[in-house]
Amino acid sequence: MAVPLTYYLALSAALFAIGVIGVLIRRNVIVVFMCIELMLNSVNLTLVAFSAFLGDIAGQALVFFVMAVAAAEAAVGLAIVIALYRNKQTVNFDDINILKW
Amino acid sequence: MAYDLVPLAVFLPLAGFLINGLLGRTIKREGLIGAIGSATVGAGFLIGVATLLELLGAPADQRTRIVEVMPWISAGDLSANFAYQVDQLSVVMLLIVTGVGFLIHVYAIGYMHGDPGFWRFFAYLNLFIFAMLNLVMADNFLLLFLGWEGVGLCSYLLIGFWYDRKFEKGTTADAAKKAFIVNRIGDFGFLIGMFLIFSTFGSLRFQAVFAQAAGFEAGAPVLLAITLALFVGATGKSAQIPLFVWLPDAMAGPTPVSALIHAATMVTAGVYMVARCSILYALAPTALMVVAIVGGATALFAATIGLVQNDIKKVLAYSTISQLGYMFLALGVGAFSAGIFHVMTHAFFKALLFLGAGAVIHAMHEEQDIQRMGGLKKHLPITYRTFVLAALAIAGIFPFAGFFSKDEILWRTFSSGHGVLWAMGLVGAFLTAFYMFRLVVLTFEGESRWAQGQHPHEAPSTMTVPLIILAILSVGGGVVGIPPSLGGGNALEHWLEPVFRPALDKLAGGMHEDHVLEYVLMAVSLGVALSGIWLARLWYLRNKEIPGTVAARLPRLYRLLWNKYSVDEAYDMVVVTPLLKGSEKLLWKAVDVGVIDWAVNATGRVVAWFGRAARLLHTGFTATYILVFLFGVVAVIGWLLAQ
Amino acid sequence: MTAEPLLFLFLAAFAVTTAVLMIIQRNPVMSAISLIGNFFCLAALYLMLRAQLLAVLQIAVYAGAIMVLVVFVIMLLNLGDEIKLPVRFGFRRTVGVVLGFGLLLELTYLLLFTPETAEHEMLHADAPLIGTVEAMGTALYSQYLFPLQLTGLLLLAAVVGAVILAKRRLP
Numbered sequence: 063m064a065v066p067l068t069y070y071l072a073l074s075a076a077l078f079a080i081g082v083i084g085v086l087i088r089r090n091v092i093v094v095f096m097c098i099e100l101m102l103n104s105v106n107l108t109l110v111a112f113s114a115f116l117g118d119i120a121g122q123a124l125v126f127f128v129m130a131v132a133a134a135e136a137a138v139g140l141a142i143v144i145a146l147y148r149n150k151q152t153v154n155f156d157d158i159n160i161l162k163w
Numbered sequence: 164m165a166y167d168l169v170p171l172a173v174f175l176p177l178a179g180f181l182i183n184g185l186l187g188r189t190i191k192r193e194g195l196i197g198a199i200g201s202a203t204v205g206a207g208f209l210i211g212v213a214t215l216l217e218l219l220g221a222p223a224d225q226r227t228r229i230v231e232v233m234p235w236i237s238a239g240d241l242s243a244n245f246a247y248q249v250d251q252l253s254v255v256m257l258l259i260v261t262g263v264g265f266l267i268h269v270y271a272i273g274y275m276h277g278d279p280g281f282w283r284f285f286a287y288l289n290l291f292i293f294a295m296l297n298l299v300m301a302d303n304f305l306l307l308f309l310g311w312e313g314v315g316l317c318s319y320l321l322i323g324f325w326y327d328r329k330f331e332k333g334t335t336a337d338a339a340k341k342a343f344i345v346n347r348i349g350d351f352g353f354l355i356g357m358f359l360i361f362s363t364f365g366s367l368r369f370q371a372v373f374a375q376a377a378g379f380e381a382g383a384p385v386l387l388a389i390t391l392a393l394f395v396g397a398t399g400k401s402a403q404i405p406l407f408v409w410l411p412d413a414m415a416g417p418t419p420v421s422a423l424i425h426a427a428t429m430v431t432a433g434v435y436m437v438a439r440c441s442i443l444y445a446l447a448p449t450a451l452m453v454v455a456i457v458g459g460a461t462a463l464f465a466a467t468i469g470l471v472q473n474d475i476k477k478v479l480a481y482s483t484i485s486q487l488g489y490m491f492l493a494l495g496v497g498a499f500s501a502g503i504f505h506v507m508t509h510a511f512f513k514a515l516l517f518l519g520a521g522a523v524i525h526a527m528h529e530e531q532d533i534q535r536m537g538g539l540k541k542h543l544p545i546t547y548r549t550f551v552l553a554a555l556a557i558a559g560i561f562p563f564a565g566f567f568s569k570d571e572i573l574w575r576t577f578s579s580g581h582g583v584l585w586a587m588g589l590v591g592a593f594l595t596a597f598y599m600f601r602l603v604v605l606t607f608e609g610e611s612r613w614a615q616g617q618h619p620h621e622a623p624s625t626m627t628v629p630l631i632i633l634a635i636l637s638v639g640g641g642v643v644g645i646p647p648s649l650g651g652g653n654a655l656e657h658w659l660e661p662v663f664r665p666a667l668d669k670l671a672g673g674m675h676e677d678h679v680l681e682y683v684l685m686a687v688s689l690g691v692a693l694s695g696i697w698l699a700r701l702w703y704l705r706n707k708e709i710p711g712t713v714a715a716r717l718p719r720l721y722r723l724l725w726n727k728y729s730v731d732e733a734y735d736m737v738v739v740t741p742l743l744k745g746s747e748k749l750l751w752k753a754v755d756v757g758v759i760d761w762a763v764n765a766t767g768r769v770v771a772w773f774g775r776a777a778r779l780l781h782t783g784f785t786a787t788y789i790l791v792f793l794f795g796v797v798a799v800i801g802w803l804l805a806q
Numbered sequence: 807m808t809a810e811p812l813l814f815l816f817l818a819a820f821a822v823t824t825a826v827l828m829i830i831q832r833n834p835v836m837s838a839i840s841l842i843g844n845f846f847c848l849a850a851l852y853l854m855l856r857a858q859l860l861a862v863l864q865i866a867v868y869a870g871a872i873m874v875l876v877v878f879v880i881m882l883l884n885l886g887d888e889i890k891l892p893v894r895f896g897f898r899r900t901v902g903v904v905l906g907f908g909l910l911l912e913l914t915y916l917l918l919f920t921p922e923t924a925e926h927e928m929l930h931a932d933a934p935l936i937g938t939v940e941a942m943g944t945a946l947y948s949q950y951l952f953p954l955q956l957t958g959l960l961l962l963a964a965v966v967g968a969v970i971l972a973k974r975r976l977p
Contacts, residue, residue, distance in 0.1 A: 064811075064928050064929060065810055065814045066922075066926055067926040068917055068922075068926065069814060069818070070851070070855070072914065072917055073818045073821065073822070073851075075910060075913035075914065076822055076825075076910065077821060077822070077825050077844075078909075078913075079906050079907065079909050079910035079913070080822070080825040080829060080906075081825070082902075082905075082906045082909060083829060083902060083903055083906035083907075084825075084828065084829035085902075086898070086899060086902025086903070086905075086906065087829065087902055087903065088829060092834055092876060092879060093828075093829075093834050093837050095876070096828065096837060096838060097828070097829060099841065099868070099872065100825055100828065100841065100844065103844070103845065103848055103864075103868070106860075107851060107852075110855050110857050110860060113857070113936070114855040114856055114929050114930060115928075115930055115933075116930055117930030117931065117932035117933060117936065119936045119941060119942070119945045122859075122936065122937060122942060123942070123945055123949075123950050125860055126859075126860070126863070126942070127953060127957055129860075129863055129864075129868070130960070130961060131957070131960065132867075132868070132872065133872060133961065133964075134961050134963075136875055137875070137964045137965065137967075137968040138967050138968050140875055140876065140879045140968070140972075141968035141969075141971035141972035142971055143879060143883075144879065144882070144883070144972045145971045145972060147883050153883065
């Protein structure tokens, strides 16, 4: 007996929702950042699952690019965190409201 | 050939305006600024002369040419281009405007010496010439209107040139505004006339309109409406009853302005326009009659006010109004070329009178009250002599220029059967001679009445040379219009005849030639003028108590004249005050504050209220934005599922 | 073949547990370690889906490069401090959790009521073939060549941006 596609999708949905909740309840910017990585990975899982079940390589190729973008995002995002910490002495989400201006 | 240079004559002053207006402050050197200003106008005069010679060489029926410069407005049926109509009439006007204009520019170099606004003054003068040339050279009504408005604007700018100086009850800026607003009333009439022309003839080009108009029956109501509306414009620009009130106040500007704009050129725009539209007026006999009556009434009316004025420029201003009345009288009785002839001679001697007055004012250090002058002929010999020549010309003494033009007008008025108007003109002529020599006597003769410390001196040569040239023209300018009865050829009338031919054909009849009667009338008007001069010398030079006695004997008449028939006050009471009060109480306090401001503020308040509400969403915390975003995602997916 | 569903259930449970642990741990280092565990789970799931290359990359890029970078930054900034902050579970966080669960509910609803088809039951017959390094390499360097080049450019830009953002401002 094989594992049906729905199982993979359900797992993916669960991981995505956890990631969303994590983004909303955590205040450490780096943890928020990790939650976003989790959400990206849940989507990757969906793509790989569809790719395998449909026999289409496009899904896996897209995952490859998502990984590359995630790497780029990680580099720039963490650099921003460092710059922010240097200026504000904090990485607390709740203390950063400079978007108001 | 020379035709093609006509646009250059028009646009050179514009170039002068741009150079002096934009760079004048940096150029600083008065000589250079004055030279640019004068040269651009002088070049226009030379082109005018060349064009005139070329026209003289052409056969009489090939003297009208259109010179296209560039397209201007084209919308549907309406098209108006920068195109100039060169013909006998416009070339005469071109010569008058640029010729007299050039002399006045040169004079202004001396007169405005040392004024901090020297460059500005020349820029405005050049802009004025540009506008005026568009007015007289245009081949369509719209371009004419551009010039018409342009001279109005320049008039405003130049009357208010010394905008911080006191003038009568306010400042010169008030006089400038008065001129502009009164002109606007006339312009409104002109605009209505232009709209009517376009809706009737479907074109604004002179040739197209006039060709179609010739097919209309005389007395057509639409033509009457058009001509009357245009004439309202003419009364505004040419200071006729009832819109003459701005011209006396226009004397607030520097004297060369008074000479150029308010005597020699701009005010003749109305005369030119009516003459240009002669065919339209010929087909509307009622309008022609109105023109004649307004002209005759203005000629007499303004002359009576001129009798008692003490400001040297005011006297001249009223005499200008009066002389313009003669021109309209001529047009009204169908003597179009006589009207243009008087425009020309008047340009010479009135420019001369104003420039002479300017020299006097210059010498007396801005004193303008003739009761505090006197005995100046020793100190200002050139000014005195030229001024007297001009006064003789305007009084209509043989053989000065004014005699021929004025006599022609009176003769044509009489011979076309308008006896009452002729009588009015004759009385006006007597009064003209009287007040002009009152002015001459009080200013230049008798003993001096000015303070001892002053030392009047003759003006510099840039001012006196134009005076002398204008004096020569005032004396000899009449040769182009000597009537056949005096052995002349009346060259100007023959020259202009093709332009007015269609109109004269419509007016056919009435012009009976009777040389004996003409000689009698000539003698009468000459006699009247001489008696006016004699009376003025008697009252103001020999028996100086007479004027006082007369004034005391007729106190009400004197006060009426002294107050200029209280026209200004009446306008204030009937028009200005109700307008101001109505604007303040109704339009400002009720409509503007109560409705418009309220609506505007309410709009602002609503937006501010929404802003306050929307601002709550913008906390600046990224987490809040994500929350709102998530809410949106959940809602949209939920909505899709619910479908 | 009953081992496969069991393996899946084990991995799924492990993945969800590590994910939950990641968001409830108050120490960021512990969160990072949980996430790394999660990534290993996902790599294993990729293998179950016959995606060999992605499984390797998942470990090398995510668990290896990205998470090391994250842990490095946490250490660099000495961020253990969230522990000391008072626990404030305010309105915003409540709403956030509710909405998160709402999203989960909606997705579950969607999965439950989508009609099943035969191809959703079994892996595609080609699945073992397309996940190989060879197949992926062929696709990336032919069909997806242009996006691949662009990705290279993106990474270069990211490197330059990261250096500029993170470097100390010179006086």
